[in-house]
Every structure is written in C-alpha cells, then in structure tokens.
C-alpha cells in the first residue's frame with residue numbers, strides 16, 4: 471500500500487466533523503489494506519508509531535520542514551515502516567548523524583503533504599478526533615463484526631493492532647478468544663461526572679456509593695507469588711510500590727486481578743494531596759526513602775479475576791461480592807448501597823469529613839467496560855473541576871521571570887480532534903510546580919515566540935473554577951471564571967480530558983440557558 475493513501479484518508483478524516491463519515495473513511499481504508507500492513511495503518515491512523523517513540527524531536531524535524539521533496543507520491547508504507555524501525559534501533563557513537571541522514575533521505579522522497587503527515591506522526595501531533603473510539607467502530611465495519619466484540623477485545627488486549635489482525639484473520643470467534651490474561655493490564659473503566667448526589671441517584675436509582683479516593687489508580691495482578699502493579703495508563707509501576715506487592719502477595723487467593731486506588735495517608739489517617747501521593751510514582755525514585763516518608767495504603771473497588779473465575783462480564787454487585795471473599799475489609803474502599811437521598815448525602819459528608827474528594831456512584835448491574843461510555847460510574851466531587859489540556863504557556867514576569875507561568879487551557883473537541891481554548895491561568899502553582907512545568911513544557915515544545923511556548927497537547931491539568939461564562943475572546947464562546955491549577959494529571963491521557971460538550975452542558979445546567987448548536991457558535995466566532 472502507498473503511504474499517500476493513508477495520508478489522504480488522514481486528511482479527509484481531519485476535515486469532516488461527522489463521526490459517521492470518519493468511521494466510513496477509515497473502514498474503507500482498513501478494508502483495502504493488505505493483512506501484513508493492516509497493523510501499520512491502524513497504528514498510523516491512531517496517531518502513533520508501531521515502534522512507539524523513536525526519539526526524534528521537534529528540533530531535528532524543524533530543520534527538515536523546508537526540505538525539497540518530490541512532486542509525485544512514490545513512498546510505500548512498508549518502506550516508511552522499515553525506515554522508522556531502523557531509526558528506532560540506532561544508538562551509540564555516530565548515531566545522531568546517521569539518524570539525520572536517514573530521516574533526510576526518507577523525507578526527501580516524500581511529497582509535501584506526506585512529509586507534513588510524517589512529521590506530525592513523529593511528533594504525535596496528528597489531530598483527527600477521538601481516534602481510538604472511531605478506530606474501534608471502523609474495525610467493526612471493515613470486517614462486518616459486532617462493535618461490542620471489537621471494543622471488548624480492545625479493552626482486554628489494550629492493542630488495536632492485535633485486534634485488527636485478529637478480526638481480519640479469525641473474525642468474531644477470534645475476538646471472543648481474546649481473554650483477560652494475567653500480567654497484561656486491562657484498559658480501565660472510567661467515570662462520567664454527576665452534578666451532585668441527587669443527580670447521581672436520579673440517574674442510577676439504586677446505587678453503590680464508594681469513597682472517591684484522590685490517589686493513583688492501580689491494577690494489581692497476582693499469580694501465586696508473582697505480583698505486578700499497573701498504573702491507569704497501564705505502565706508497570708511495580709518497583710515503585712513494594713508495600714502493595716507485599717499486601718497482595720500475602721493474600722491466600724492464588725490468582726487475582728484487582729482494580730483500586732493507592733494513596734499516601736498522613737499520620738492522622740487523612741489523605742495527602744494527589745500531588746504528594748504521585749511523588750511515589752515519579753521519574754527518578756528513591757523508593758526506600760519515599761516509602762519511609764510517604765507509605766502507600768491501597769483500597770480496592772473491583773475484582774476482574776479470582777482464581778479460576780473470570781469476572782469481567784459479571785454484574786458489578788457480583789464482582790464486589792467476590793472482592794469481599796478475596797480481601798479483608800480494610801483493603802476495600804468504604805461503601806454502601808442505597809436508593810435514599812438522605813442516606814447518600816450523609817455517606818458523602820462522611821467521605822468529605824475524612825478528607826476524601828467526594829464519592830463514586832455505581833450502577834449495580836453494569837459489566838466492567840473500559841472508558842467512560844455510558845453512566846455506570848459517576849463521580850461526584852465537592853468542587854467544580856475540569857480536566858483540560860495545556861496548549862501553550864507564557865513566560866512569567868517579576869518574581870516568576872524565567873519560569874513558564876500562564877497556562878493556555880483547552881477542552882477536547884471530539885469531532886475535530888482539536889482543542890477549544892477556555893482560558894488561561896497562572897494561579898494555584900507552588901515554586902516546585904513552576905519549576906516542574908517549565909522543564910516539562912519545554913520537553914513538549916512545538917514552537918515559540920518571545921512570550922509564549924506552544925506545546926504538544928499531551929499534558930492534562932485538573933483545573934478548579936468558580937463558574938463558566940460567555941466570552942467573545944475564545945472560539946468556543948465560553949470561558950472559565952477564576953480558573954486555578956488543582957493538580958497535573960500525568961496519569962491521564964489526553965483522550966480522557968473533558969470535552970467542549972461537557973463544558974457546554976455544565977454551562978447550560980449552571981445557567982438554565984440553552985446554547986446555540988456548536989456549528990453556529992464556531993462560525994459566529996470566525997473559526998475556519
């Protein structure tokens with residue numbers, strides 16, 4: 471297959487706002503791809519290289535943007551893939567010169583649009599709109615398979631390329647054979663937001679309410695005496711948390727997959743801030759020292775496998791019943807089941823008094839499903855917060871000179887894959903955070919001028935605010951009032967950040983006013 475076909479589809483996908491049309495375009499291309507190249511197509515159109523990051527940054531690429539390319543497209547997908555593999559394997563003396571030479575050679579054989587695509591692919595800057603979700607639907611259409619089977623296979627394998635290959639070669643039966651496997655983490659189930667307790671109970675009627683603990687999501691796998699711990703992003707973080715390995719290792723069950731939250735508690739039993747707990751999972755770790763200063767406590771709320779039983783498709787109440795069989799009470803998150811408003815309110819107050827963030831409300835009947843589709847899990851927090859993406863940052867002045875300070879924040883636009891700016895903030899930052907963000911944001915730099923550094927949209931920040939108001943300054947027509955940084959959420963992927971639709975819905979709930987449809991809004995503010 472020619473690279474040009476992939477590039478053209480990518481362009482068409484980026485141009486349409488219609489999810490249905492995106493799915494149609496993608497599935498057409500997938501159906502055409504030869505089996506051996508299907509995983510590459512899936513990966514490129516999900517905005518990632520099959521090789522993962524191969525260490526080519528914007529500085530190397532910046533110098534190549536002006537290269538003279540060819541006018542007629544000739545590159546094969548396979549050649550590009552091989553070149554990236556070779557680039558990824560380079561190391562040692564002379565590798566940097568060789569890297570530049572290889573890249574120059576590859577991009578020199580590309581047309582201008584191909585080069586633009588490849589550069590953005592390398593920078594993970596291809597914005598085409600809710601890629602994973604659309605890809606799941608397109609895979610189902612391309613192989614005439616049930617979308618739920620594809621989604622489930624993706625949840626369990628965590629790898630769209632494997633799902634695509636299996637769907638093509640073995641159909642529905644092959645997908646059904648993709649099962650939960652110990653030591654291959656399952657994509658996490660996530661929550662939607664409820665306004666308050668009453669709102670959550672209206673939606674669910676009878677609900678399990680659990681403390682919402684503001685720590686780090688953990689998925690723990692155990693087989694006999696082997697225990698591994700995975701983060702929300704499915705990275706193996708076992709070495710960072712030996713106490714969790716000890717706790718789960720000492721349980722009598724032979725095989726376990728548990729979902730839970732790890733948190734550093736203070737001497738009085740109240741939780742440290744999220745930022746403090748996350749120090750346990752930082753980059754350069756003195757594990758023994760940190761363990762002494764900030765010991766982790768783990769609370770579990772779900773069980774996906776217990777000994778010989780696979781529980782993923784079981785109702786939540788059955789999974790929790792198994793959790794109680796496998797774990798002592800102190801390892802299970804405090805919970806009640808109720809349909810009564812007063813009971814729910816007083817449980818929520820207890821959670822807040824104990825220093826927790828709020829509660830989770832869960833539907834009793836729901837199976838375990840990755841992502842936050844539907845309303846099976848609802849989070850109820852005491853403060854208004856949104857998870858937004860940092861798009862750029864301005865250099866500070868005065869005491870903050872030399873530090874990146876004022877953050878530009880955007881909500882996801884799931885239809886275009888772009889971001890809608892909602893405001894800026896320089897509030898809520900300690901010196902430690904300023905120092906950290908200055909370093910981190912420059913690693914993500916795409917370009918800069920005298921005042922501002924524009925960054926790859928990869929960093930999610932949890933932003934507290936007072937309310938949402940109309941604003942002529944921003945393309946979405948809305949802005950946050952009194953926005954301040956609550957915490958960086960490096961545990962979240964950009965795909966999990968809040969969307970402009972959520973912000974619009976919040977505004978409507980808050981004011982009782984109906985907003986004009988998004989399309990009209992965009993043209994009103996002159997967006998192209």
Ligand code: AMP
Pocket residue numbers: 660661680681682683684685686687688702731771803830849
């Ligand atoms: P948020 O990170 O604010 O979007 O809230 C969702 C996260 O809350 C989940 O990913 C978990 O890490 C965390 N969490 C804390 N307590 C619970 C609970 N009882 N059930 C599910 N998730 C929880």
